[in-house]
Amino acid sequence: MTAVQSEDWATAAKCRGMGDALFPEAVDQKRARSVCLGCPVRFDCLAEALDNRIEWGVWGGMTERERRQLLRQRPDVRSWRSVLVSQPSVLGGQQGAHASK
């Protein structure tokens, strides 16, 4: 995956304009994250959620629970974007939604 090199990454989000549809509850989160497949800013999106410990919604294809688990596994990481770009395997093959940011 190639991430957009921009501070304004949300303008390139695949889910742009989808609003609250990408912030479902429980089991629907897994369905919503399919929107993230092929999103050009997935790493930027996920890094923002991880760096800022955002605890709601689907970001970068990961649910809240999945992000909490990843943060527990790597408490040493302070800036996630470089980790995601250099070690995409940390995602464990998870696919994934969101960006009315």
Ligand code: SF4
């Ligand atoms: S939630 Fe993030 S990764 Fe998923 S489509 Fe929206 S901007 Fe892309």
